Amino acid sequence: MAEEDPKGPRSPISLSFSGSGYLINYQVGVVQALWELAPEIMRSVSKVYGASCGSIVATAVACDVDIGLIEEFFHEAMEEARKARILTLCPGYCMLQMIEKGLRKKLPENSHQLASGKLCISLTRLLDLQNVIISEYRSKEELIQAVICSCFLPVYCGFNPPSFQGVRYIDGGMTNVQPGSDSETMITVSPYTGEVDICPRDCPAYFNCISFFRSTFQLSVENLCRLSYSIFPPSPPVSSLRDCTVPDHFSIANPKHVRIINQPPPQIMRLLKNCLRKKLP
Secondary structure: OOOOOOOOOOOOEEEEEOOOHHHHHHHHHHHHHHHHHOHHHHHOEEEEEEEOOHHHHHHHHHOOOOHHHHHHHHHHHHHHHHHHHHHOOOHHHHHHHHHHHHHHHHOOOOHHHHHOOOEEEEEEEOOOOOEEEEOOOOOHHHHHHHHHHHHOOOOOOOOOOOEEOOEEEEOHHHOOOOOOOOOOEEEEEOOOOOOOOEOOOOOOOOOOEEEOOOOEEEOOHHHHHHHHHHHOOOOHHHHOOHHHHHHHHOOOOOOOOOOOOOOOOHHHHHHHHHHHHHHOO
16 A cells, blocks of 8 residues: 655645735735745645735735735735725725736736746626636736736726726626636635635634625624725734734644634645644644
8 A cells, every 4th residue: 555645745736815805914924824834835836816906915926926025015005095095986096006016016027927827817807797717928017917907896996997918807806706726626715704724713603604706705793894804994903913813823733723724635734734743842
């Protein structure tokens, strides 16, 4: 009988980052914790999916960009949106400008080559409101435009949707908030509690989950607060909560803390536990 490979899963792993709005910090913290505690998982990632603001995190992972740099310019974008909320009907417009500027500055010139075939961005085609997954990019500018299209929430971000390869698209989370493929070994990440691999946990019961743009959403006061924070920029103390909570998500040895994985593939749980055994006292 062949021995089990102690180094982890043999098949490639895919990551999926849901739409997150201003709760992108949660997903940033997950990526940082995975790199620190389970680098084998990150190195074995073959595809990265993202919708709405989750596509920003997915782009950073696919292009091997320091996730801290993404967090830095997104904080600036959040501040602009917070100020604009008082002065304009479209506070997200300023945020998109800051995101576009930040991506143009932080992404490497060959980012489109790194992303092609690996980064899958969820978009909603304006013409017929159908979901489209984009995975090929001919230039860095095209890659940036795909991210901007996926983040464009109509009215909130403006009234003139951006275009990708001559076609107008809007927020990818409106038709597929948690993109992915059933044929792949997938780790899903969301800042909202639901039937997702990595997410906050408000209570052990999932009977009150509802379908939510091809994902699930647990009906709870905490989750409804998260939803409001994802649309309206939270104050700095709230937006920095992930700094003190994300490490606990990976403390599987301590059941009192939030657990990150609901029903993980056995090989992923085995790999993660091996990594934690090396890191935790």
